[in-house]
Amino acid sequence: MITALLIAGGSGHRMGQSIPKQFINVYDKPIIIYTLEGFQRHPQIDAIEVVCLDGWHDVLRAYAKQFGITKLKWVVAGGETGQESIRNGVFFLEDKLSPDDVVIIHDGIRPLVEESVLSDVIMKCRRYGNAVTSMPYNEQIFVIDDDISTTEYIPRETLRRVSTPQAYKFGKLDWAYHEAFEKKIGIYGSHYTNTMMVALGERLYFAAGSDKNIKLTTQDDLELFKGYLRAKLNK
Secondary structure, three states, X not given: OEEEEEEEOOOOHHHOOOOOHHHOEOOOOEHHHHHHHHHHHOOOOOEEEEEEOOOOHHHHHHHHHHOOOOXXXXXXXXXXXXXXXXXXXXXXXXXXXXXOOEXXXXXXXXXXOOHHHHHHHHHHHHHHOEEEEEEEOOOOEEEOOOOOOOOEEXXXXXXXXXXXXXXXXXXXXXXXXXXXXXXXXXXXXXXXXXXXXXXXXXXXXXXXXOOOOOOOOOHHHHHHHHHHHHHHHOO
16 A cells, blocks of 8 residues: 655745645645645555644645545644654554555645656655655755855765655654654754654665655745746646
8 A cells, every 4th residue: 555645734934825835726726736636646646644734624625625636535633843743644544554555755835746756756665665756966065164164065976855755664664753752863953754764774765856846935936836837738
């Protein structure tokens, strides 16, 4: 079984909107629905779980019904942080999945996930036990020395930038979140599942990525997303 665990628990203050960014309408459709549609269409995805901001669960279910998201099985409450939200979603699945089942974690505000990216994440996870979407890093990276200067850089050939979707065998994923929260490892600040796994001593495996897989954080990101949609409609 392959389950998508979508994180939609944020309030989106940086977007400057009065509603959570995942529920902003773009061309008469909420952003979260664009994201859900990518998983709904993929033939290998069996079920979808959304970790959702409190007070918006019924809204999400209504939108899913309106737009035909039949794979949405579960909506659960988010946490105070992103890692708490993912933990809530993982723990909810404990009596529903087997250890070898695949769970794909994805940001609800990355609405342009491509079928080929999902397929590669699934394939690599089945082969290695996990898979993280990745892309080459094309900018130069320098190490801060004294806030105004530097004498050291990191060769970009040694770097990969990763994002969601990320896939994990459920048994390992469930173990990791119990371990991390019990020992307070990899759960604070900007940590996500991938960095938590490395902090716990796990090896991660790269999967294919896409430059279109943008995260809608600011108003500029939203305009870029609209541009992609307009280009698609005009083809």
